[in-house]
Amino acid sequence: xxxxxxxxxxxxxxxxxxxxxxxxxxxxxxxxxxxxxxxxxxxxxxxxxxxxxxxxxxxxxxxxxxxxxxxxxxxxxxxxxxxxxxxxxxxxxxxxxxxxxxxxxxxxxxxx
Amino acid sequence: xxxxxxxxxxxxxxxxxxxxxxxxxxxxxxxxxxxxxxxxxxxxxxxxxxxxxxxxxxxxxxxxxxxxxxxxxxxxxxxxxxxxxxxxxxxxxxxxxxxxxxxxxxxxxxxxxx
Numbered sequence: 013x014x015x016x017x018x019x020x021x022x023x024x025x026x027x028x029x030x031x032x033x034x035x036x037x038x039x040x041x042x043x044x045x046x047x048x049x050x051x052x053x054x055x056x057x058x059x060x061x062x063x064x065x066x067x068x069x070x071x072x073x074x075x076x077x078x079x080x081x082x083x084x085x086x087x088x089x090x091x092x093x094x095x096x097x098x099x100x101x102x103x104x105x106x107x108x109x110x111x112x113x114x115x116x117x118x119x120x121x122x123x124x
Numbered sequence: 125x126x127x128x129x130x131x132x133x134x135x136x137x138x139x140x141x142x143x144x145x146x147x148x149x150x151x152x153x154x155x156x157x158x159x160x161x162x163x164x165x166x167x168x169x170x171x172x173x174x175x176x177x178x179x180x181x182x183x184x185x186x187x188x189x190x191x192x193x194x195x196x197x198x199x200x201x202x203x204x205x206x207x208x209x210x211x212x213x214x215x216x217x218x219x220x221x222x223x224x225x226x227x228x229x230x231x232x233x234x235x236x237x238x
Contacts, residue, residue, distance in 0.1 A: 046226075048229070053212060054231060055229050055230055055231035055232045056157075056214060056216075056229040056232075057126070057229070058126075058226060058227075058228065061226060085135070101167065105227075110226055111157055111172055111180055111182065111227075112157075112169070112216075113169075114166065114167040115193045116166050117166060119166070
């Protein structure tokens with residue numbers, strides 16, 4: 013079945029540091045890929061998405077590129093802020109699927 | 125604001141009881157999904173409805189049931205509650221079944237079973 017693997021957290025960075033959260037997937041066909049973010053005490057928000065190979069999703073300074081050859085969708089940000097502290101979830105929907113399959117989530121903590 | 129509305133936001137109840145969680149999807153969305161988020165299981169897909177009919181079923185316990193009404197709102201019923209049912213329950217919606225459409229989540233209903 014489909015699966016998503018994320019790097020385990022927590023990831024602790026200083027403000028303005030470079031962020032990478034690794035995400036790899038296993039799925040049949042050509043899935044759509046997503047990053048969701050969950051801020052403390054809040055629900056899940058869609059951060060960005062990519063629907064085909066080599067697509068780059070971007071939002072709020074975050075980027076992720078759909079790499080079919082490495083089955084990866086790593087999340088990056090050039091300069092993190094304290095307000096980026098949250099849990100980040102990588103997820104996929106495959107062509108035949110009806111629902112999102114999530115990774116385990118990665119907690120990011122950004123210190124001033 | 126995703127446009128998906130869930131009520132109640134917080135709920136505390138005793139073991140053995142029954143609760144109903146309610147979800148209003150985004151305007152015009154026909155698909156509704158329920159997910160459970162717990163510390164030990166992560167985000168687990170429970171069930172999906174599309175335009176009133178069950179479309180997909182995930183790791184939903186027999187003690188749990190759901191339905192989608194003609195006005196497209198959905199309810200998740202949890203019965204014979206156990207301590208392990210304490211979790212954050214998310215509802216989500218999309219315009220039609222994926223993969224073409226993005227799924228938007230509500231803020232969740234926090235259930236605490238004591």
